[in-house]
Amino acid sequence: MSRFERWAVWSTSIGTLVTGVIYVWMKYLLVSADPYAVVNHPLQPMVLKLHILVSPLLVFSIGLVALRHIWRHVQTGMRDGRRSGMVTLLALGPMILTGYLIQAVTHESLLRAMALSHIGLGLLYGVGLLVHQFAAGGKRVRAERAKERRGRRRPERRRSGREATLSP
Template sequence: MSPLERWSLHAAAWLTAATGLLDGGLRWFGQRMGEFGPEPSPWLGLAQHLHVLVAPLLVFTLGVMVRGHLWARLRTGANGRRTGLGLAFLIAPMVLSGYAVQVATDPAWRTALSWTHGLSAGLFLLAYGGHALRTLLAARGVPRGVAILGR
């Protein structure tokens, strides 16, 4: 991956994660008591719109990464990291459920798709952070077999 591709992927991933966490946090914990009972946060709409606007940038940069990084590693048989393969398997459920939740009209489907999106995106974020940390440690000369947390 070129430095521009890497920077774009990191920026899109962290912006999408930040707006998604903000959206989820406001949705779950941002309710306030109104005149007639609990009301959603007035910021929820903005957070959701920002997430929906930023997420396609992540989808685009993930496509660039799959083409230029993942396929190259798989074709050459290079030893990949488990976090990278985990990321690859989480892309489809995260992206597809994210788009589907926007168009689902049945409450049961919306709930199932929301949970699927939240769980797959959360796992993606953890794997992405782990993958980035291992890449950073490898660049600093820490051998691959060394435990990160000192086990």
């Protein structure tokens, strides 16, 4: 993964997770003093909008690393972080699907089931991504892999002085 890809995945994951956790806290754990209030906190609608704005960027960033990181490691059988990566990846699809369905479903009990599933899958994704960072080795392993890749590169063949003068 490039530095930009890593930054994209982590920044959008953190942004989505933080706005999601704050929204859950405001919607389900806070109680408004006004019995007729539609929201439990004045910033609740803004936090929801931020969550809805940042989450498609998360989907984009995962798509950005899908071939170069995820698919390549599945194909090569990479062992470091495989379980945590697969758990995170398997939580991602249903998390995205339930996130979209929450906005479309109107039946009360189905909406509640979608919301609870989305919350659980979102937390699983966040924990899975954090565990994956440590299971895959983090900076140390990335540095070792980069050093290994540099060692595998073939050095360019230099021409001797005589060959350089003879060539057109």
